[in-house]
Amino acid sequence: GQNIDQPTEMTATEGAIVQINCTYQTSGFNGLFWYQQHAGEAPTFLSYNVLDGLEEKGRFSSFLSRSKGYSYLLLKELQMKDSASYLCAAPGYQKVTFGIGTKLQVIP
Amino acid sequence: EAQVTQNPRYLITVTGKKLTVTCSQNMNHEYMSWYRQDPGLGLRQIYYSMNVEVTDKGDVPEGYKVSRKEKRNFPLILESPSPNQTSLYFCASSFGSGLANYGYTFGSGTRLTVV
Secondary structure, three states, rough: EEEEEEOOOOEEEEOOOOOEEEEEEOOOOOOEEEEEEOOOOOOOEEEEOOOOEEEOOOOOEEEOOOOOOOOEEOOOOOOOHHHEEEEEEEOOOOOEEEOEEEEEEEEE | OOEEEEEEEEEEEEOOEEEEEEEOOOOOOEEEEEEEEEEEEEOEEEEEEEEEEEEOOOOOOOOOOOOOOOEEEEEEEEEEHHHHEEEEEEEEEEEHHHHHOOOOEEEOOEEEOOO
């Protein structure tokens, strides 16, 4: 089965950097997703890591360590609009399992 | 525009009155899935479909039915809704399935209230 853990809530200051961690245990591995979800809206795709290392995409970067079952999402130069939930997700045999999501609040 | 269209966006209904939430995608995706999202519980899979006429239960299938008669459509049916089915529902589709899932496209969501 799949088990995904991530912090429930985080607070960070506008302009700062924040790291959202995710640990996972999966039977069969084929990458890890990060999605962003604003309150009441649908999740939107942010990143997909299948190999170890850091992948950078503008202000957002995602890191994966398969041996440690660990990933993080790094958000730089935080903006108020980054206030949202960030979902870590792992595809399994016939489904994708989501973490509970980390609610990030960006404060002025 | 590539999208998943889900209707209705909001629905208030009474206990026991059958309802259907529609979902349609225009990307020729084989894999489609329904999730419900509740505070503190995250996204939980209700049912999924690997292809036409192929459906299977997810983690929380009780009280729901689905069908996949055409590739593009994957309706969610609540035969006799109960208050514990009050939730935010998302339909999602993807090009690959299972370990070959390369990312979901989600519908805009349906907020269902059962009174």
